[in-house]
Structure formats: structure tokens, C-alpha cells
Amino acid sequence: MKKFKLGIIGLGTVGSGVVECLQKNGSLFTSRYGFDYEIAKVAVRNLNSKRLVEVDQSLMTTDPQEVVDHAEVDIVLELMGGEEPARTLVLQALNNGKVVVTANKALIAEYGPEIFAAAEENNTRIFFEASVAGGIPIIKALHEGLSSNGIDSIHGILNGTCNFILSCMENGESFADALAEAQRLGYAEADPTLDVGGGDAGHKAAILASLAYGQWFTKETVSVKGIDKLELTDVEFARDAGYRIKLIANILKTVDNKVSIDVQPTLVPQQSMIGSVMDAYNGIKIHGNTVGDTFFYGQGAGKDATSSAVVTDIIDASQAIASETISNYPGFKPFDGADGAADLSSVVSRFYLRVVVEDSPKVLSSITGILGDHNVSIASITQKESHEKAVPVVILTHEVLTKELEEAIKAISELPVVKSQPHTFRLED
Numbered sequence: 001m002k003k004f005k006l007g008i009i010g011l012g013t014v015g016s017g018v019v020e021c022l023q024k025n026g027s028l029f030t031s032r033y034g035f036d037y038e039i040a041k042v043a044v045r046n047l048n049s050k051r052l053v054e055v056d057q058s059l060m061t062t063d064p065q066e067v068v069d070h071a072e073v074d075i076v077l078e079l080m081g082g083e084e085p086a087r088t089l090v091l092q093a094l095n096n097g098k099v100v101v102t103a104n105k106a107l108i109a110e111y112g113p114e115i116f117a118a119a120e121e122n123n124t125r126i127f128f129e130a131s132v133a134g135g136i137p138i139i140k141a142l143h144e145g146l147s148s149n150g151i152d153s154i155h156g157i158l159n160g161t162c163n164f165i166l167s168c169m170e171n172g173e174s175f176a177d178a179l180a181e182a183q184r185l186g187y188a189e190a191d192p193t194l195d196v197g198g199g200d201a202g203h204k205a206a207i208l209a210s211l212a213y214g215q216w217f218t219k220e221t222v223s224v225k226g227i228d229k230l231e232l233t234d235v236e237f238a239r240d241a242g243y244r245i246k247l248i249a250n251i252l253k254t255v256d257n258k259v260s261i262d263v264q265p266t267l268v269p270q271q272s273m274i275g276s277v278m279d280a281y282n283g284i285k286i287h288g289n290t291v292g293d294t295f296f297y298g299q300g301a302g303k304d305a306t307s308s309a310v311v312t313d314i315i316d317a318s319q320a321i322a323s324e325t326i327s328n329y330p331g332f333k334p335f336d337g338a339d340g341a342a343d344l345s346s347v348v349s350r351f352y353l354r355v356v357v358e359d360s361p362k363v364l365s366s367i368t369g370i371l372g373d374h375n376v377s378i379a380s381i382t383q384k385e386s387h388e389k390a391v392p393v394v395i396l397t398h399e400v401l402t403k404e405l406e407e408a409i410k411a412i413s414e415l416p417v418v419k420s421q422p423h424t425f426r427l428e429d
């Protein structure tokens with residue numbers, strides 16, 4: 001029986017989940033695939049930290065170099081996250097001819113071309129299913145299940161932490177309490193501003209767009225807005241109008257064969273499929289030009305979801321190594337799927353707009369006048385009675401050119417009666 005030796009960098013939430021899964025399902029893998037796994041080396045930050053799993057102390061090191069240079073290691077698992085030193089270690093592992101499995105979306109999104117080139121040069125591969133949408137096999141879907149399709153759009157929830165926070169806020173919990181709970185449950189990144197600021201979903205959107213259209217989309221081509229400016233009042237206004245706020249990644253092939261990519265808080269109908277995705281779950285709709293709509297749903301963050309994807313990659317890698325077909329495995333192959341990134345200001349959409357204003361005569365008419373001057377048509381306008389001096393006014397628009405809405409917002413924010421920077425979120429029916 002073939003035994004594969006694993007070198008692990010990082011034994012935090014994901015690393016522990018991977019070891020647990022290998023321990024739990026080891027005999028199943030042996031009977032199903034004929035492989036056995038042995039952990040040869042594990043690099044951790046601190047040898048004395050309390051761990052979620054037991055690993056032989058003699059295998060532990062604080063030097064990740066020992067993992068990437070280990071003569072017997074077949075597969076290196078990069079589970080430390082972040083850009084550096086992860087990038088350097090992954091490149092070294094590939095240059096040493098190792099197969100690499102990673103859950104690191106920042107690494108793939110920021111350095112994909114360099115990393116895939118290193119894998120190609122060394123006749124090896126990097127597997128990265130866990131980098132997008134946790135336990136949902138979305139990369140496999142793009143590479144394999146939907147390969148007969150041109151991709152028209154990818155639309156969905158790609159960050160479990162934000163979806164968990166938004167779900168908690170619907171129950172009246174504060175943003176700060178919900179984030180603390182997401183961190184406790186192991187959903188959030190080490191730096192949670194990447195989650196709530198939209199950067200994590202932006203990285204994932206860039207990876208999906210790059211795979212779907214066969215060209216590398218850098219972070220400069222992704223417009224990102226997080227949920228960090230969202231307030232309970234937005235969640236309540238949305239609910240009263242029949243919507244839920246979700247952090248949505250929207251990847252769309254435009255009529256001129258370009259790709260628009262953005263991540264932003266979006267009001268979606270409460271009863272829609274995407275509106276029903278709650279807690280740390282992700283939901284992604286892919287529209288293929290042959291299959292039509294497909295919808296993928298599953299746990300998008302956390303130990304078990306992420307380790308499920310990592311271990312699937314380990315099994316795929318093992319099968320490819322065993323059959324000597326590793327260099328046939330799809331890494332990133334450029335193809336002619338689109339003509340680059342679209343200018344997002346030309347995207348047409350409905351919007352939610354919240355403006356905090358002084359409660360005095362002519363205020364509403366000055367705001368609606370500016371919107372009208374920029375061809376923004378109003379679908380509804382709400383101001384709840386209040387005894388405060390400053391009150392929120394919420395406007396839902398009809399479809400409008402993003403550029404025109406942005407210009408209107410700039411003019412509205414300069415009105416003396418407007419008390420803080422207006423908030424806008426996209427709205428979808």
C-alpha cells in the first residue's frame with residue numbers, strides 16, 4: 001500500500017481539522033483509495049500552545065523550512081494563511097518538487113501567476129479548493145463539472161464570517177458582539193478586518209473570475225465594499241421592505257465581453273434562495289451558457305468545512321502522484337474567456353441609500369432634487385418619526401447607472417443638512 005508523507009505548516013483551526021479528518025476517515029481512505037497517510041513534520045508558531053488535536057511532539061518544529069525541505073515529505077499543507085512567509089514557503093516547496101495543498105486565498109489571489117508558474121516549471125501542482133467557499137467544491141465545479149459551459153455569471157455569498165454577523169444582526173445582536181462570536185467559532189481570519197472589510201470575499205471573487213475566464217484578475221480589478229459601515233438600522237429598514245442584507249460577490253460577463261467583479265453589501269429578497277443562506281453558510285449561483293442556473297450551498301468557514309476541502313485536495317493529489325499524472329492536473333491554464341475587466345461605473349443596478357439628515361423643511365426636496373438631476377428615479381422613500389435632531393432617510397431607487405448614483409451621492413453629502421456620509425448598498429430583486 002502506498003503511504004504518503006505529509007508536512008503541515010500551521011496547526012491552528014484548519015490544521016487541527018485536517019489532522020482530525022485524517023484520523024477519523026483514515027481507514028475509509030485506505031479501503032477506498034488504497035492510500036495511507038503519515039504526518040512527517042508539523043511547523044507551529046509555539047511548541048507549547050494548547051492544541052485541538054494530539055500530534056506526536058517529536059514531529060513538531062517552529063521552523064517551517066524543515067517542512068518544505070523535508071526529504072520524505074510528498075505533500076506540503078500550507079495552512080498558516082497570509083501572504084508572507086506563506087508565499088516564500090510555498091515557492092520553496094514547489095521548487096523542491098513537492099505537491100502543495102493550501103487554503104490560502106490571499107496567497108492565490110495575490111500571487112497566483114507566480115505560484116502556478118513555479119508549479120509548472122517543477123512538474124508539480126498546487127491544490128487550492130479550500131481557498132474559496134470552505135467546504136463547497138466550487139473550484140472543482142468550475143474546473144470539471146461545468147467545463148462544457150461558458151460562464152455568464154457567478155453570484156453569491158463567499159464570506160462565512162460576514163454572513164454569520166449579518167444573521168446575528170437580524171436577531172438584534174450588535175455588530176461587535178456578532179464578530180466576537182464569529183472569531184470564537186473559528187470563522188474569522190486572523191485579521192478579521194479582511195472579513196468585514198470585504199477583502200477576503202474580494203480575494204475569493206478574483207480567484208473564481210480568473211478560473212472562469214482563463215485570465216488573471218488582480219485585486220485592482222475587483223471593487224470591494226465591506227459590511228463594516230452597516231448599522232442595525234440598515235438591517236431593520238431592509239427587513240421592513242422585505243429584504244435581507246448579504247455581502248454579495250457579483251461576477252458578470254458584460255455585453256462587450258468584459259468581466260465586472262465586485263463585492264458589496266446587497267439587499268436581496270428575504271424569500272430568495274440567496275436570501276435564505278444564513279449563519280456561516282455560503283451560497284453561490286453560477287449561470288453557465290449551456291446548463292443555465294446552478295446553485296451551490298454549504299458551510300463556508302470553520303474547521304470542519306475547510307478541512308473537508310483540504311483533505312479532498314490531499315486525496316486528489318495522492319491519486320495524481322500515484323498515477324504519475326500530476327502534471328495533467330488543472331492548475332491555472334490561461335484561455336480566451338473574456339476581454340479583461342469591465343469599468344464598474346457603467347453597471348446598472350437598483351440601490352438602497354441611507355442619509356442622516358437634519359429634520360427640517362425642504363430637506364427631502366433638496367435630496368430628491370439632486371437624485372432627479374442625476375437621473376436617479378426613486379422607488380420608495382422612508383423617514384420614521386423621531387424626536388432626535390438628526391434622522392435617517394432611506395431611499396430605494398429604481399435601476400440607475402452606478403456612475404450617476406455616485407455623482408448624486410457626492411452632491412448630497414455636501415449639503416449642510418446632511419449629517420454624515422450617506423451609505424449606499426446595491427439592491428437586487
Ligand code: HSE
Pocket residue numbers: 131132133134158159160161162187188189195200300301302
Ligand atoms: N474567514 C473566512 C470566512 C474563512 O469567513 O469565510 C473561510 O475562507
